[in-house]
Amino acid sequence: MNLLEIKNLHASIGDTKILHGINLTINRGEVHAIMGPNGSGKSTLSYVLSGRDGYEVTDGEILLDGESVLEMEADERARAGMFLAFQYPVELPGVTGMSFLRAAVNARRREAGQDEVDQLEFVKLVRAAAADLGVDNEMLKRAVNVGFSGGEKKRYEILQMSLLKPSLAVLDETDSGLDVDALKIVSDGVNAQRGGDCGMLVITHYQRLLSHIVPDFVHILAGGRIIKSGDKSLALEVEENGYAGLVDAA
Amino acid sequence: MPHKLSEIISWPEQREKAKTYFDSYGWPDNRNEAWKYTSLAHLKEGKFTASSDSAPIDSAQVIDSAAQLEGFYVEISGSAVQLPPQDALPNGISITDITADDNARAAAFTHLADNHLLPALSAMHQTSAIAIDIEKTDSAAPLPAVILNLTGSNKEGACYPFVIVRVHKGAEARIAEIHSSHAGLSCPLMVYEVADDAKLQHIRLQAEASYTTHLGLNQMQMGKNSQINSFAISMGGALSRLETHSLFLGSDAELAQSAIYLGRDRQHHDITSFVAHEIRDCASRQLIRGVLDDKARGVFQGKVRVAPDAQKTDGQQMSRALLLSRDAEADAKPELEIFADDVVCSHGATVGELDENLMFYLKSRGIAEEDARNMLIDAFLVDTLDEIEDPDFAAFMTSQINRWSLARR
Numbered sequence: 001m002n003l004l005e006i007k008n009l010h011a012s013i014g015d016t017k018i019l020h021g022i023n024l025t026i027n028r029g030e031v032h033a034i035m036g037p038n039g040s041g042k043s044t045l046s047y048v049l050s051g052r053d054g055y056e057v058t059d060g061e062i063l064l065d066g067e068s069v070l071e072m073e074a075d076e077r078a079r080a081g082m083f084l085a086f087q088y089p090v091e092l093p094g095v096t097g098m099s100f101l102r103a104a105v106n107a108r109r110r111e112a113g114q115d116e117v118d119q120l121e122f123v124k125l126v127r128a129a130a131a132d133l134g135v136d137n138e139m140l141k142r143a144v145n146v147g148f149s150g151g152e153k154k155r156y157e158i159l160q161m162s163l164l165k166p167s168l169a170v171l172d173e174t175d176s177g178l179d180v181d182a183l184k185i186v187s188d189g190v191n192a193q194r195g196g197d198c199g200m201l202v203i204t205h206y207q208r209l210l211s212h213i214v215p216d217f218v219h220i221l222a223g224g225r226i227i228k229s230g231d232k233s234l235a236l237e238v239e240e241n242g243y244a245g246l247v248d249a250a
Numbered sequence: 251m252p253h254k255l256s257e258i259i260s261w262p263e264q265r266e267k268a269k270t271y272f273d274s275y276g277w278p279d280n281r282n283e284a285w286k287y288t289s290l291a292h293l294k295e296g297k298f299t300a301s302s303d304s305a306p307i308d309s310a311q312v313i314d315s316a317a318q319l320e321g322f323y324v325e326i327s328g329s330a331v332q333l334p335p336q337d338a339l340p341n342g343i344s345i346t347d348i349t350a351d352d353n354a355r356a357a358a359f360t361h362l363a364d365n366h367l368l369p370a371l372s373a374m375h376q377t378s379a380i381a382i383d384i385e386k387t388d389s390a391a392p393l394p395a396v397i398l399n400l401t402g403s404n405k406e407g408a409c410y411p412f413v414i415v416r417v418h419k420g421a422e423a424r425i426a427e428i429h430s431s432h433a434g435l436s437c438p439l440m441v442y443e444v445a446d447d448a449k450l451q452h453i454r455l456q457a458e459a460s461y462t463t464h465l466g467l468n469q470m471q472m473g474k475n476s477q478i479n480s481f482a483i484s485m486g487g488a489l490s491r492l493e494t495h496s497l498f499l500g501s502d503a504e505l506a507q508s509a510i511y512l513g514r515d516r517q518h519h520d521i522t523s524f525v526a527h528e529i530r531d532c533a534s535r536q537l538i539r540g541v542l543d544d545k546a547r548g549v550f551q552g553k554v555r556v557a558p559d560a561q562k563t564d565g566q567q568m569s570r571a572l573l574l575s576r577d578a579e580a581d582a583k584p585e586l587e588i589f590a591d592d593v594v595c596s597h598g599a600t601v602g603e604l605d606e607n608l609m610f611y612l613k614s615r616g617i618a619e620e621d622a623r624n625m626l627i628d629a630f631l632v633d634t635l636d637e638i639e640d641p642d643f644a645a646f647m648t649s650q651i652n653r654w655s656l657a658r659r
Contacts, residue, residue, distance in 0.1 A: 050614050053606065078616035090611045094629025103625065104615035111616070143629075160615065 001066045003028045003199040004168050009060035011048045018044040020224035021060070026168070026199040033202045033210055035235060036221035037243045042203045043087065045221070046172040049201075050084040051077045064168060078104075079111035083166030085157040087173040092144035097156075100144050101126055105163050129162045133189045151182035158189040169193070170201045175209035187212030207239035222247045258360055261352035268373035271365055278367060287549040287581045288491055288520045292463070298408055298434025299461040302488035304515035305657070309430040312457045312486075313399060315653070316428045319646055321395030328402045328409045328433070329377040340394065342387035342421065348379045348414075355379050358414040358441055361471050361497060368467040368493060372439040375410040382415045384423040386448075395424035395642070402433030405461065409433045414441040417448040419473075424640060427454040429464065430486070436464045446473040446500055450480070451640040455650055457486040460515075464490040470507075472532075474500025478507065479639045481647060484519050485512040485654050491520035498532040498560075508537040508637045512654050513546030513578070520549040525567075527560040530590075538569035539634050541627060542578035543658060553585040554597065560590050567597040572604065572630050574623075628655055 004026040011019040018041045026032050036042050048055045049062065051074035062069050069077050092100065106116040117125065130140060133155045145153050154174055161169055171190065175183055190213050194200070202213055210218070210232065218234040219226045220243070228234065228246055238246070259267070277294045278285040292300050324345060325332040333345050348354040358381070362369040382396055402409040409431060417423040429438060436458055444450045450470075458464055464487040470478055484490050496505055511519035525534045540548040550569045571580035582599035604626050612622035631651050638644040 052610055052614075073619070074610060074613040075616055075618050075622070078614055084614050086611070086614075090605075090607050092608060092611070092626075092629060094631070094633030095625055100612075100615075100625075103617050103621065107616040107618065107621075143633075164615070 002026065002063070003065065004201075005061070005063040007061045007063075009048070009062065010058045011044060012056050012058055013044070013054060017058070018224050019048065022224070022226055024219065024226065026201060028167070028197045028199055029195055030217065031194060031200045031202060031213065031215045032217045032219065033204060033215035033235060034219050034221050035204060035207075035238055037247070038205070040221045041224040042205075042221055043172055046084055046170050046203055049170055050074055050082060075107070079108050081167035083161050083164055083169045085161060085169065085171040085174050087176055089145050089153040089157055091146045093146050095144050097140045097142060097144055098123065098126065101160065101163060104160065108164055126163065130159055132192065133159050133162070134185050135159050150177035151179065154178060154182065154186050155189070158186055162189065162193060165198070167197055168199050168201070170203065172203045173205065174202070175204055175206065183209065183212060207235045210235045220246055258356055261356040264356055264359055265373050268370035271370045272374060284522070284551070287551070287583075288489070288518065293435070298463055299405065300463050300488035300518075302460050302515050302517045304460040304488070304517050309401065309432060309457070309459070312428065312430040312455070313401070315649060316397060316399065316426070316455075316646075318649070319395060319397050319426055319642060321397045321424070321426070323397050323399055324380060324382075325399050326378055326380065326401070326411045328404065328407070331378045331380065333380070341389075342385045342393050343396065344383045345396070346381045346383075348381045349376075351379075354381060355412070358412070362441070362469060363495060368437070368439060368465060371437050371465070372410055372412055372467075375408065375437070376412050377410045379412040380414070382413065382425070383418065384416070384421045385418045386420040392422060393424065395426055397426045397428065400427065400429045400431060400436075400438055402431035402436060405432060405434050405459075407433055408435035408437065410437045410439070412439045414443065415450075417442070417444045417450050419445045420447045421445075422449040422451070424451045424643070426452075426643065426646070429454070429456045429458055429466070431462055431464075432459040433462060436462050436466070436487075438466045439469075440467070441469045441471070442478070443471045444473060444476040444478055447475050448473065449477045451643060452478065452480040453638070453643045453647055454480070454482040454492075455647070456482070456484040456490060456492065457650070458490070459486065460488060462487045464492075466491070467493045467495065470494065470496040470505065472496070472498050472500065472503040472505060475502045476500065477504045479637075480505075480507045481638045481643070482509040483512070483647060483650055484509070484521065485650070487517065489518045491522060494523045496523070496525045496534065498527050498529045501529050501531040503532045505532075505534040506637060507534070508634055510538075510631060510634060510651070511540040511548050512651075513540070513548055514543040514658060515546065516544070517546045518549075519546070520551070522549070522551040523553070525554045525565065527554070527556045527563045527565060530559060530561045530563065532560070533564040534566065536567040537634055537637055539631060540571040540580060541574065541631065542571060542580055543574040545575070545577040547578070548580040550581070550599065551583045552597070553587065554595065555587040556590050556593055556595065558589040561592045563590060563593040563595065565593065565595040569599045571601045572627065573601065574604075574627070624655065624659065631655075
């Protein structure tokens, strides 16, 4: 069975149609990149997949592990194995990192019929995962994302991903706002979770992220449709010639 | 709220003045700008209690939880007063019943607002009067806290306790007010005189009965280079108004004053504050937060006055209300009156629902809707508790907020 199947997906925000029939299949262990110019519908796709309110699917189907997710709320989709790394992670003043991470991990464990992790064990678990991503203890003590730099926020997203162990990870412009060093740390964190059962959808405007997280497949999104698919060389082609030629040819 | 620094007049005169005032003005109605959002119509009709449909707060529980605060307890229940024996008190703390001492009562009223409902009610009806004096000691250890348990059991009656706390030059006081009255009308008046170089750590919890009308006034008077760190929670009562009047009487004083109101069912909470910067080089910082569920209503009125001579004043005020239901309502009226030209003052007021962006972020991590809501409501309140300097006081107020949150679910 495919991990994710998107069939003829049409979606709108209010009266504005953004996605005009997307077809995409992701298997376990595969990394797919979606590239596209501004306004092509990249972020909309990530929000429609993760179940954000206000994004209406007008036609088509999204299947995760063969089950339709369209009737599922965002939290149900997350517990079913979907994860969205935000382009702009929000600040949560008053919500401490540890209690937030524990609530998220335990919600997923309960769904899977597993026991909740106890507090002590959890702290060990988080510290180990955090150390690999260069997230220090000070950051874990603070309120979620409050006072974090752009790079710290992105590392924190990947930390959540490594703790939640999703079956499908959607990374929305994870490279935006990152300098070269931060990009490397974040990419290493993502690559560490590659392989096995996790499928990934990496959404990006630029090729540079894809030289760190090398995709198995690249799709070009323009005007709410996938206009071309290929392997990693397609990303280099975009880097070389821009989107204009591809969009015109389509 | 016009303030006048009046000279001491005798207690009988003070009472006479109050009666004359009340006879002419009576209970204010909403044509009175200061009472635009809070109606005292039931008092006008001669009824003390109001109806909130709210589950009654168990005052025994409130007092039990206050017992976790370490310190010396002053029990005030209507006209019955129980003080800790003076020989049990450490050096530096003395507590006196001044109910029969007219001179002491008159002196304590010196800086209170003239022609104002709450001081007038107190002068007319005072059921008890206590003076607490905190003096600087040679010991480096901080003085223990004084905990005021203000109760009352007569649903048909009213209580008007009066307490003056004098923190003398260079001293540091820790005072907690726990209001758990079951009286129909509860009108506590507290005066805090914080002298030069003195410091006050202060918390106030209002957790009165579900039918009680609470009209409280806390007056803060600050000497040169003094500091006040104050935090109030209003969560009980049917209709509750807390007025704080803060007066700077010397330069280089700092006031940090926060308040939270928590409303559900048909409760009405009103926080009305007046900060008077009369003297230069003083700072005030106020944080007000409210959470309103069901058909509850919250009011914040905050006036900051900066007199012409009060240059280099730093005055900050921020109020935020969170509405959890479509039938809840919040009103905010921030007012800045600035007559000096070299000051830094800011204020802001917001009223809103839970932020959809934050909700989506939590839900996208698998946290269910209801859990996500509760996390954000708790966070909205807990975020303010960093304002409390004293760790014991902070722990106590945190436990009160948690208790309210759990009861709401």
